[in-house]
Amino acid sequence: MKILLIGPPASGKGTIGSLLSERLKIPVISVGKLLRSIDPRSPYYEGIKGSMDRGDLAPNNIVGKILEKRVQEKDCIRGFILDGWARQLSDLDFFNPGFDLVLLLKISAEISIRRIAGRRECKVDGSIFNIYSNPPKKPGICDLCGATLIQRDDDREEIVTKRLQNYEEKTVPSLDLFRKMGILTEVNGDKPPEDVFTDTVSALGIGND
Template sequence: MGKHILLLGPPGAGKGTQSKRLAAEFGIEHVTTGDALRANKGMDIGDMDTEYDSPGEYMDAGELVPDKVVNAIVEEALSTADGYVLDGYPRNLDQAEFLSEITDLDAVVYLAVDEEVLVSRLTGRRVCENCGENFHVEFEPPEEPGVCDECGGDLVQRDDDTEETARERLRVYEENTAPVVEHYREAGALTEVDGEAPPDEVFDAVVDAVES
């Protein structure tokens, strides 16, 4: 039976990176809400009494997919997985309640990172205009500033990586998802890991939390 891991943390905490490593380490699936939604864009939700008949229509309209649709998609993804690391869900308390009804978690790990560190991480990303390769001015700089190592294209800062957008993303996270962290902390299920440590140290600490 594969491990059931929930990884929590604000935008920029490194959830994606650590989740991928955990999935490889334990031979389980990396389940993100975004991937699950994209994989089930055409899912028929006509019986849910929702505004649209498929998740894809919400995404195309640029609207938030309702909780009950996200819940159904996550339930589908988890039901077929032999073990998983969940990344980006639950985003609010209602989703956390639903999650407890459909599965048991072996570990809930929270990557704690100071807000100013998060802002510098989120605003430091640079993307190649040409091939889409990602770099980071601090953590993964290109060999030559502003130039892509892969293809020599120009590196740019995306609109959603500006400081204003970064702070807004963190505010939304605080409002919606911070209560989820408290929910697991109060239940005595949460292990907090210092997300500001070097990535390898963070990974070792997360693995320890999962195995203990």
């Protein structure tokens, strides 16, 4: 079974992907992780690193080749769950394995912004808080070590808003295609992860055993 996960920033794709992976015993392939772990000796390394350093999407012709190779590995023999592809329609020109299912985790723009723009982290021990949903005991201070909490640059509200606009403009045409093909399943991702997973399992009809 070949599954594609799609959703706006902070829609919970990482969590749902790993729960699905456990349930279905097929690996999650995260394009972001794959690119970050690419071997510096790879002929693709320079091109990919350059675009990531500029904050651009990596060239999809190169990523397509890397994915093509990755899914031929043994662990993908029964399928895989792909996260981070078809972000723009043209991605599919370079890698299109014939997805059986496309899962769209829908969250409102408001929730996406709160989840990301509310995030604060401790540089010392890596603790992560959220000023809306999981605030520290003292505002701006890490519960664990007392260090000052910081907000990552790409978590700022104006940047999150831009990422959401990108998603709307570029990813929605892919969704329209999958909807026409009859393989798109939409799940509401505004709820807690365990509820989203239960909804996903029943929407995909993959049983609960």
